[in-house]
Amino acid sequence: MAYEAKYTLRVLVNDWVREKPWELEGEHGLSFFIETPQSKFLFDCGHTGAAWLA
Numbered sequence: 001m002a003y004e005a006k007y008t009l010r011v012l013v014n015d016w017v018r019e020k021p022w023e024l025e026g027e028h029g030l031s032f033f034i035e036t037p038q039s040k041f042l043f044d045c046g047h048t049g050a051a052w053l054a
Helices: none
Strands: 008-012 029-035 040-046
Antiparallel strands (some): 029 040
């Protein structure tokens, strides 16, 4: 019986920034969400390296 691994790659893009009174600053960036049978990873490639995780 062969094992078939399922990998999922999602590209996340959102350049919309809410107007004030939003207290966070927005910037251009790109994120990749990768799911493997064993793990989940989020790679964030922002312009400045700043990240906000909730």
